[in-house]
Amino acid sequence: MKLANVSLSQQVSALALDRGLVLVVATLISIGLIMVASSSLDFAAAQYGDAWFFVKKQLTFLCIGIAAGIIVAAIPMTIWQRYSGILLLMAIFFLVVVLLPGVGKVVNGSRRWLSIGPVSMQASELSKFCLIVYFASYLARKNHEIRYEWAGFFKMIGIIGFVVFLLLLEPDFGSSVVICLTLGAMMFVAGVPLLRFGLLALTGVVFLASMARLSPYRWERLITFMDPWERQFDSGYQLVQSLIAFGRGEWLGTGLGNSMQKLFFLPEAHTDFIFSIYSEEFGLIGALVLIGLFSYFVWKMLCLSRVAFYRQKLFGCYLVFGIAVMVAVQAFINMGVASGLLPTKGLTLPFVSYGGSSLLVTCTLVALVFRVAWEERFGAE
Known part of the structure; x- marks a missing residue:
């Protein structure tokens, strides 16, 4: 109807x-x-x-x-x-533009904000909307490919990796974690084989842990978390x-x-x-x-x-x-x-x-x- x-x-x-x-x-x-x-x-x-x-x-x-x-x-x-591909390009556009000096606004040491008319928006928040819609579309259209072929799996990994790279340049570690977990969960429920999903999860954990260890202020937060008093x-x-x-x-x-x-x-x-x-x-x-x-x-x-x-x-x-x-x-x-x-x-x-x-x-x-x-x-x- x-x-x-x-x-x-x-x-x-x-x-x-x-x-x-x-x-x-x-x-x-x-x-x-x-x-x-x-x-x-x-x-x-x-x-x-x-x-x-x-x-x-x-x-x-x-x-x-x-x-x-x-x-x-x-x-x-x-x-x-139908137009989810345009949303992916928009997500990447927002994340790239916010890094440009004079365009992205720095707040608390991070260049995360875009001025859109009289309001300011976080590029990472806008990208969440675009990425979820695109991945849902891709997983629905290419369901057979992501289940049985490595090519579809690596395409998604490439997109996630590039997006996380741009987010860490701001830097925005928190949004990187949220996006990785969200898109990873979507891949899992779409039928990505457990071996590939396990490989993705292990790679993500190692990468994020390395980023935390190599960044002095993130490592300080981890140490403080263990004993804030x-x-x-x-x-x-x-x-x-x-x-x-x-x-x-x-x-x-x-x-x-x-x-x-x-x-x-x-x-x-x-x-x-x-x-x-x-x-x-x-x-x-x-x-x-x-x-x-x-x-x-x-x-x-x-x-x-x-x-x-x-x-x-x-x-x-x-x-x-x-x-x-x-x-x-x-x-x-x-x-x-x-x-x-x-x-x-x-x-x-x-x-x-x-x-x-x-x-x-x-x-x-x-x-x-x-x-x-x-x-x-x-x-x-």
Whole structure:
């Protein structure tokens, strides 16, 4: 059945798609806005003279993200698959252009930002969208080749290697890890033989470990991660303050707005370490609820991916699976870093952390999930 022939009542019903999926996305967005406000008001007032500075920017990007998501969701999956090669070229273009002096903007020693009109976007975030769509398309179109021929395998490895090389020039080690894990998981579920996948995984682990060992500041982060209290006034300061926030939260938290660590003790409280402030204000129970919401979000996407697989819609299957893995990996790393489970790495918590690039790209990726759900229910145009 074509979407054009769907009745008005069916169209209204389709807007809900999977009510559970819509509800969990709306809940995460709401929590994000509340926590950006709670964690940034004092810092924004002192830094910019406007307590609502970050909240206004987050709301602006949310509106842009919703508008972009509506446009993305209106485009049939066949179009995304047909022009996925252009998206790959766009991803490489963004990652190359951001490295050019005078074009890419340097923030905290990394050249990651592109100025697009009045807004700045992280090239790595834009590339995530493009790469997931391209790989889903390639894995669907060349499924036999990647299962039984080495040529298809090496093509994908070459693309991943080149993208990671460009990311490390910025440098952006965190995005490199997220992209490698996401695209690797997509290859695995698409049927890459275990021997080749094991070779890929081993190569990736050795390469990333070597990069960490050969980079002084990354190695310092690893050492600090092992015992942050030994360097609590130096490289371990941020992690120690984050752990103090978790300790103050206890079971039920100090209450919304009552965090002490956000009062200039914990750097990046509204971005990379917003989970620490959330846990301080809502406690262990609140943290488990948030983890549960992300788990449910990822599970719903995996269910949709399985449905698409059984209906032989491989592009939609791999696309939704890749988005689910990316959200899961990024959420796990962010929460792991904040709780001291993983070495410090600057990655946002999807939908929750302050960050226009992350919010915009996450909205568009979720819009693709909604599009797949729409077509699974009503068929493609």
